Amino acid sequence: MTTAWRGAWRRLAGSPWLFAGPAVAAAILFVWLPMASTLGLSFFDWSLLRQEATWRGLDHYRGTLANPDFHLALVNTGVYLAALLPLQVGIPLVLAFALVRVKAKATGRLYRTALFAPSVLSFPVAAVVWLWLFNPTVGFLNTLGGAVGLPPQRWLTDPDIAIWSVIIVAFWKSFGLNLLIFLAALANVPTDVTEAARIDGASPLRQAIDIELPLISPALFFAVVTTIIVVLDEIVGAVDVLTEGGPYRTSSNLLYFLYERGFRHFQFGEAAAVAVLIAAIVAGVTWAQFRFGERHVHYD
Amino acid sequence: MSRAVSRRHFTLAAAALAAPVVLPRESLGNDVKVDLVHLFSGAEHPIQKVIKAFNDKGTGVTVVSRQDGTTYETITQKAMASIAAGRGPAMMTTGWKLGDFARKTLGAQDFRQIFGPDRTQALLAKFRPQVRPLAAIGGVPIGLPWSMSTPVLYINQSLWTEAGLDPAATPKTVEELYPMVRQLQDKTGKQGLCYEVNEWLPQAFIQNAGGDVIDGDGRPVMDSAAAVKGIEAFVQPRRDNLWRVMTIPEMVAAYQAGAIGVMASSSARQSVVRQAAKFDLRLIQMPGLAGLPRRMNSGGNFLAVYSKVKEQQDGAYKFMEFVTSKEGFEIWLETGYLNVTTNDIPVRPGSEAAQAQMEGGLTSETIWPGARGLEALTVHIDWITKIVNGAVSVPDGLRSDRAAIDKLIAA
Numbered sequence: 258m259t260t261a262w263r264g265a266w267r268r269l270a271g272s273p274w275l276f277a278g279p280a281v282a283a284a285i286l287f288v289w290l291p292m293a294s295t296l297g298l299s300f301f302d303w304s305l306l307r308q309e310a311t312w313r314g315l316d317h318y319r320g321t322l323a324n325p326d327f328h329l330a331l332v333n334t335g336v337y338l339a340a341l342l343p344l345q346v347g348i349p350l351v352l353a354f355a356l357v358r359v360k361a362k363a364t365g366r367l368y369r370t371a372l373f374a375p376s377v378l379s380f381p382v383a384a385v386v387w388l389w390l391f392n393p394t395v396g397f398l399n400t401l402g403g404a405v406g407l408p409p410q411r412w413l414t415d416p417d418i419a420i421w422s423v424i425i426v427a428f429w430k431s432f433g434l435n436l437l438i439f440l441a442a443l444a445n446v447p448t449d450v451t452e453a454a455r456i457d458g459a460s461p462l463r464q465a466i467d468i469e470l471p472l473i474s475p476a477l478f479f480a481v482v483t484t485i486i487v488v489l490d491e492i493v494g495a496v497d498v499l500t501e502g503g504p505y506r507t508s509s510n511l512l513y514f515l516y517e518r519g520f521r522h523f524q525f526g527e528a529a530a531v532a533v534l535i536a537a538i539v540a541g542v543t544w545a546q547f548r549f550g551e552r553h554v555h556y557d
Numbered sequence: 558m559s560r561a562v563s564r565r566h567f568t569l570a571a572a573a574l575a576a577p578v579v580l581p582r583e584s585l586g587n588d589v590k591v592d593l594v595h596l597f598s599g600a601e602h603p604i605q606k607v608i609k610a611f612n613d614k615g616t617g618v619t620v621v622s623r624q625d626g627t628t629y630e631t632i633t634q635k636a637m638a639s640i641a642a643g644r645g646p647a648m649m650t651t652g653w654k655l656g657d658f659a660r661k662t663l664g665a666q667d668f669r670q671i672f673g674p675d676r677t678q679a680l681l682a683k684f685r686p687q688v689r690p691l692a693a694i695g696g697v698p699i700g701l702p703w704s705m706s707t708p709v710l711y712i713n714q715s716l717w718t719e720a721g722l723d724p725a726a727t728p729k730t731v732e733e734l735y736p737m738v739r740q741l742q743d744k745t746g747k748q749g750l751c752y753e754v755n756e757w758l759p760q761a762f763i764q765n766a767g768g769d770v771i772d773g774d775g776r777p778v779m780d781s782a783a784a785v786k787g788i789e790a791f792v793q794p795r796r797d798n799l800w801r802v803m804t805i806p807e808m809v810a811a812y813q814a815g816a817i818g819v820m821a822s823s824s825a826r827q828s829v830v831r832q833a834a835k836f837d838l839r840l841i842q843m844p845g846l847a848g849l850p851r852r853m854n855s856g857g858n859f860l861a862v863y864s865k866v867k868e869q870q871d872g873a874y875k876f877m878e879f880v881t882s883k884e885g886f887e888i889w890l891e892t893g894y895l896n897v898t899t900n901d902i903p904v905r906p907g908s909e910a911a912q913a914q915m916e917g918g919l920t921s922e923t924i925w926p927g928a929r930g931l932e933a934l935t936v937h938i939d940w941i942t943k944i945v946n947g948a949v950s951v952p953d954g955l956r957s958d959r960a961a962i963d964k965l966i967a968a
Contacts, residue, residue: 305641306662393803394748394811414754414802416946504946505939521634522932 292536299529317530326506327531330514331538334489336420337427337510341488344428345435346480353439354465369440376433380494387426387499388413416507419500423508427495431487435480442476443469471555478554482546489539511535588619591864591872594646595624596632603891610888611879618872620648629655629858633931637663640863647864648873650704653856653922654756656694658930665699665861671870680874683881688897691921692859700859701877703886704894706825707855707914708761710734710844713747714837716818720744730847731790734819738799741818748817749799751808752791756934757856758821759941760923762787764852765845770937775926777962779937780955788944788951790846795945802945823856824911827893831907840910842917855919857894926966933965 269275299317301310321327352372359365375383390397391412399409412422446469454464470477493512496502502509502517509517515535519528597604608620626632629652639645640663651659659665668677677698681689684702692702718724720741728734735750742749752758760770763779766787772778794800803811805822812820813833821843822830831838845851860880862873879885883900895915896902904912925934940958943949949957 305637306664308641388806389810392807392810393801394807394816395814409801411802413804413807414946416948503939504942505948517935520638521630521935522929523634523637524932 295529295532297529298526299533301526303525305523305525313526317527318534321527321530321534326509327511327514329506330509330511333420333508334510337424337492338485338488340421340424341427341492342481342484344424345432345484345487346477348428349432349436349480350439350477352436353443354469356436356440357443358461369436372436373433375430376437378430380430380498383426383430384495384498391422391499413500414504416504419504419508423492423495423499426499427488427492430495431484431491435484438476438480439473442473446472474554478550481550482543485542485546489535489542511538588617589868589872590619590621591647591869591876592621592623593860593876594632594636594649595622596627596629596650597892598624598627603888606888606891607880607885610885611876614879616875616879618875620872620876630931630934633658633663636863640664645863647866647869648860648862648876650858651700651861652858653691654925654934655931656700656859656924657926658928659861660694660697660699662928662930663863665694665863666865666870668698668700668862671862672874676874680877680881683898683900685897685899687918691855694924700861701880702859702897703880703889704825704857704859704892705855705897705915705919706823706857706894707853707911707919708758708821708843709824709840709911709914710842711812711820711822711827711830712839712841713812713815713818713834714839715815716741716745716747716836717839720818727841728844730844731793732847734844735794735797735799738794738819739797742799745818747815748801748811750794750819750821751800751803751812751817752794752821753805753808753823754802754938754942754945755805756938756941757823757854757922759788759791760854761843762791762846764854764920765849766790767849767852770923771926775966777959777966779962780952780959785952785955787846788941788955792945792947792951795947824895824908824914825857825893827907827911828891838907840907842910842914851917853914853917853919854922855915856922927968929965929968933962936961936965 274281298310300312300314302313303310356365356368359368393399393409393411393414396412398412403409410418413419450468450472451464454468459467489510490512492510493516496508496510496513497516500508502513506514511531512535515528515531518524518531593604593608595604599605605622608622612619623646625635625646632649633651633655636646636649645663651665656665668680672680680701681692681698684692688702688705691705692698692700694700714724717726721744722737722740726737728737738749741747756770763770763784764787766783768778768781768784768787770777770779770784778784795802808817808820808822809826809830811817813830815834815836820830824840827840843853845853860877862870864870864873880889881898881900883902886896886898886900887902890896890902890905890908893905893908893911895908895911896904897915925931925937927933937958940949940954940961944951944954948954
């Protein structure tokens with residue numbers, strides 16, 4: 258090896274790029290390049306089979322923003338978020354506080370397993386069960402409702418109810434993960450702190466609110482952030498297997514709208530424009546979370 | 558005990574492992590492989606039996622079954638993606654409604670070009686004369702019309718007789734049917750009627766009222782006065798609380814459980830419905846509208862060839878020859894599809910009404926025109942669903958439907 262090569266190798270070996278390089282390359286290849294391609298594609302009509310592109314300028318953005326189905330998907334995304342965020346964070350939080358106070362180990366384990374079990378199912382498997390429960394004529398829910406005098410509901414085909422049916426299933430399917438996160442966080446709360454509070458006469462409720470909750474706030478913040486991602490993203494699985502966005506798009510959301518434009522109707526230019534708009538919305542939500550949410554998090 | 562591996566052995570072992578990946582599939586056997594993409598589930602489905610019976614003949618062609626979805630829309634979407642990736646299906650059961658899309662966008666092959674006019678003629682001559690025109694999309698023969706069904710009424714005979722209705726009654730019009738359904742519902746407490754909410758059954762109502770969904774020139778005309786009349790008749794039982802709207806899987810499950818008196822659905826659904834139904838079941842022809850000539854539609858799928866490889870095209874032809882033979886079609890009729898061939902095969906029990914409806918003449922299923930036909934179909938179903946749910950009046954809904962589809966066809 259010549260002196261020049263040796264010098265170059267020494268400089269490279271001492272350089273942070275040697276270590277960061279593979280990660281940066283992967284990020285460029287699998288994140289930034291697809292994002293740039295999507296942005297570029299949003300200005301074109303692109304035929305999948307002919308592999309031809311036609312310049313459309315901002316037409317896809319104008320078309321999407323004027324599309325009533327996009328408006329409906331945007332509103333529905335808000336409804337999903339407004340309903341599922343409190344449900345998927347609040348209920349597991351309350352359950353976690355209750356479960357850590359269960360003294361009998363076997364009972365505690367049984368509850369945890371039963372509550373977490375739906376999270377390990379895939380949406381298609383869960384849907385098989387729920388489609389039977391939701392059947393408007395022979396389903397369990399209407400049979401149960403009928404027993405107490407409630408009129409039968411069309412859970413998946415009534416435009417006013419379908420979105421709530423998806424919310425029920427999405428909640429049932431996903432709340433176990435947050436429960437696990439909260440249980441793990443509560444297990445790490447130092448016992449000397451809670452013990453001291455108990456000796457000072459703090460009630461279990463006071464201990465939970467004033468001591469344990471602040472101490473698990475990083476986990477709470479994490480759960481809020483991941484739940485928003487789940488609601489924006491993974492709920493597509495529930496929508497697809499239960500209602501396919503129907504009846505007439507009333508249970509669709511932004512991601513499902515994107516999926517339909519791209520992979521059902523093969524309007525890739527339009528789908529790319531929708532993807533860019535969704536990315537902008539998600540960026541805004543994430544900024545708001547960190548701007549307003551993180552100040553309540555105690556990392557010490 | 559360790560043992561050194563020689564370079565020669567290592568090379569041979571590596572080559573053996575890599576061979577299935579590196580070598581083309583065709584070179585692994587002498588047969589030409591022709592994959593058939595379809596939507597039929599289950600190892601016992603007649604499509605598996607037809608394929609097995611053909612493969613067992615050792616013609617030098619092996620048909621490979623590939624279920625790629627459960628609806629025509631899904632398999633078409635997946636086919637489009639696989640064609641774009643250069644791995645398109647050799648053959649696919651293509652929904653009639655997507656015929657234009659299959660020809661213009663997916664590139665379904667013209668039989669005359671790939672088989673030659675004489676062989677095409679010989680193949681299609683095996684079908685009944687009234688069916689042959691349906692095999693052509695825009696005048697181009699691109700499919701074997703092997704799967705044809707028609708809407709029929711499935712009557713729960715146990716509930717029907719329990720309600721005091723004549724066990725042999727066959728209402729010819731919806732005006733006759735609806736009072737009977739009312740009686741069944743009032744006397745048994747079960748849901749009287751259920752219709753499919755899709756594009757196909759409403760088409761029957763539109764046509765029987767004298768209208769059309771798309772006219773002969775490919776223009777949407779589903780908002781004509783006749784079409785409005787047809788859809789009014791379609792939604793009437795929903796307004797009269799005789800029909801609780803549900804999805805098709807929900808409807809079939811409820812019907813099989815004996816919770817619905819009368820269900821309107823495809824005659825091809827018969828084998829599935831009978832599997833779990835524990836009551837007497839009777840199929841009758843779909844009623845028309847009083848005072849108007851019957852104009853029932855057909856539906857189902859045709860077998861189209863997408864491969865551009867000559868060997869695969871010839872293999873597809875051999876398979877089609879077998880399917881249209883008496884032996885092949887007898888197996889295929891187990892599905893509940895109609896005997897559309899000239900083969901002398903006795904009508905299967907339960908298929909009499911559907912077969913008689915076909916003999917009376919069927920129109921083709923609406924073929925959604927243009928490169929965005931698949932999207933137009935979705936839009937149409939959305940408007941029909943809105944109308945059924947009472948979210949919009951029938952005339953307004955159909956007018957908006959036409960306007961939306963006009964735009965998509967023009968795009």
